[in-house]
Amino acid sequence: MSGVRVLVGTRKGAFVLTSDGTRKDWKVDGPHFAGWEVYHLTGSPAEPERLFASQSGGWYGQVVQRSDDGGTTWAPVGNTFTYDGVPGTHQWYDGTPHPWEFARVWHLEPSPTDPDLVYAGVEDAALFRSTDGGTSWDELSGLRKHGSGPAWQPGAGGMCLHTIVLDPRDPARMHVAISAAGVFRTDDAGATWQPTNHGLRSEGIPDPDAEVGHCVHNLARHPSRPDTLFMQKHWDVMRSDDGGDNWADIGGNLPTDFGFPIDVHAHEPDTVYVVPITSDSEHFPPDGRLRVYRSRTGGNEWEPLTDGLPQANCYVNVLRDAMAVDSLDGSGIYFGTTGGQVYVSPDAGDSWSPIVRDLPAVLSVEVQTLP
Amino acid sequence: MTDAPVTRGATIRVKLPGHLRKLAGVDGEVTLDVTAPATLGSVLRALEERHPVLRGTMRDPMTGRRRAFVRFFACEQDLSHEPPDSPLPDAVVRGAEPFLVVGAMAGG
Numbered sequence: 001m002s003g004v005r006v007l008v009g010t011r012k013g014a015f016v017l018t019s020d021g022t023r024k025d026w027k028v029d030g031p032h033f034a035g036w037e038v039y040h041l042t043g044s045p046a047e048p049e050r051l052f053a054s055q056s057g058g059w060y061g062q063v064v065q066r067s068d069d070g071g072t073t074w075a076p077v078g079n080t081f082t083y084d085g086v087p088g089t090h091q092w093y094d095g096t097p098h099p100w101e102f103a104r105v106w107h108l109e110p111s112p113t114d115p116d117l118v119y120a121g122v123e124d125a126a127l128f129r130s131t132d133g134g135t136s137w138d139e140l141s142g143l144r145k146h147g148s149g150p151a152w153q154p155g156a157g158g159m160c161l162h163t164i165v166l167d168p169r170d171p172a173r174m175h176v177a178i179s180a181a182g183v184f185r186t187d188d189a190g191a192t193w194q195p196t197n198h199g200l201r202s203e204g205i206p207d208p209d210a211e212v213g214h215c216v217h218n219l220a221r222h223p224s225r226p227d228t229l230f231m232q233k234h235w236d237v238m239r240s241d242d243g244g245d246n247w248a249d250i251g252g253n254l255p256t257d258f259g260f261p262i263d264v265h266a267h268e269p270d271t272v273y274v275v276p277i278t279s280d281s282e283h284f285p286p287d288g289r290l291r292v293y294r295s296r297t298g299g300n301e302w303e304p305l306t307d308g309l310p311q312a313n314c315y316v317n318v319l320r321d322a323m324a325v326d327s328l329d330g331s332g333i334y335f336g337t338t339g340g341q342v343y344v345s346p347d348a349g350d351s352w353s354p355i356v357r358d359l360p361a362v363l364s365v366e367v368q369t370l371p
Numbered sequence: 372m373t374d375a376p377v378t379r380g381a382t383i384r385v386k387l388p389g390h391l392r393k394l395a396g397v398d399g400e401v402t403l404d405v406t407a408p409a410t411l412g413s414v415l416r417a418l419e420e421r422h423p424v425l426r427g428t429m430r431d432p433m434t435g436r437r438r439a440f441v442r443f444f445a446c447e448q449d450l451s452h453e454p455p456d457s458p459l460p461d462a463v464v465r466g467a468e469p470f471l472v473v474g475a476m477a478g479g
Contacts, residue, residue, distance in 0.1 A: 036390070
């Protein structure tokens with residue numbers, strides 16, 4: 001019987017949650033890397049037993065771990081992320097130039113076809129690539145050097161490249177998102193890049209329609225429609241149907257269009273999920289009610305999903321990488337909270353139940369659908 | 372530091388913090404043979420050569436700059452701010468005292 005493996009990164013370690021296809025009874029394994037921040041933990045679609053984890057902390061810096069047995073055992077791989085050439089400067093919070101300095105890996109994106117190829121999005125914002133299973137890392141510096149890099153500024157969480165979306169049609173084409181710079185696309189495997197932010201509007205920057213400077217929080221894409229991208233921005237939920245060249249607001253009837261994650265149903269490319277958060281300073285759900293919102297129309301018309309979720313006195317956040325979908329029938333949806341709960345809906349969001357309630361603050365959730 | 376450089380090779384005992392022991396897969400102290408003169412830099416280099424997984428965890432792999440929340444102690448002295456070519460105290464070189472890598476006291 002098919003099953004799922006949910007990979008959870010938290011403020012104090014990693015956890016691996018497994019279940020069969022019913023997604024009712026769960027085995028909880030962890031903490032791995034106890035005491036360390038695990039910003040992201042994910043699996044290779046090409047070789048599902050191969051997992052990668054970003055393990056970091058204020059004391060001892062960055063470690064990348066790899067498992068080749070589905071998370072049972074782990075071994076450190078390469079942790080040297082050296083910017084290409086003289087890295088130069090970007091903008092600091094006060095507008096002064098600040099040297100590019102590596103802080104941590106926010107996101108790991110394995111290739112869908114090559115188990116040795118994996119991308120890493122890092123802070124200070126840059127994209128690295130490993131072609132040897134994480135042993136060594138090289139910067140794809142065309143992104144940082146394409147022209148606007150010196151003008152990039154950090155968001156409140158740091159200046160991080162947190163989202164990498166690969167195009168299922170073409171391994172040379174991908175989108176990345178940087179806070180607070182925006183979305184960038186390459187069509188030549190990372191050699192050259194262009195900002196793709198037309199249509200974004202951010203009141204918090206001097207020119208609300210600027211080409212770069214937008215605090216994009218997350219992107220999602222359905223593999224059957226590679227040119228359609230969904231975006232949760234600092235404020236605004238957006239959609240592009242031309243590969244990111246132009247964006248339109250699809251916030252519609254959401255109670256607030258601030259939030260962090262966005263994801264797409266595994267089998268319905270127009271079914272989209274977000275978790276509205278009150279505001280940029282109040283990082284909790286409106287009215288203390290934890291509600292996932294689902295649109296079955298590709299945006300604009302949204303319905304709250306509440307069955308099984310706390311509807312009073314809930315003041316947690318759901319971070320950008322902390323939502324995932326499985327590809328079983330019905331498309332299971334998962335998300336983790338800063339309060340340490342990981343919720344599952346085996347029926348595309350209609351009903352929810354907690355897998356675990358008391359983990360450290362959840363930073364990321366990924367799910368693997370296993371044969 | 373007042374100790375003069377020791378010109379012979381040395382066997383240095385190193386005590387690592389728990390997180391780094393776990394990462395390196397070691398129990399207890401690490402014993403390192405270091406060519407003379409044994410300095411702060413040479414013991415860190417020998418430690419990283421013995422356990423490559425520790426590269427980047429104590430100091431920046433490119434600049435050699437100590438990570439902010441890592442401290443180096445020996446013989447009740449804080450060596451953290453000493454330059455890399457600083458000789459280690461004689462008691463450490465003789466193996467009478469360990470060289471301590473310490474995670475700074477900080478919350479989180």
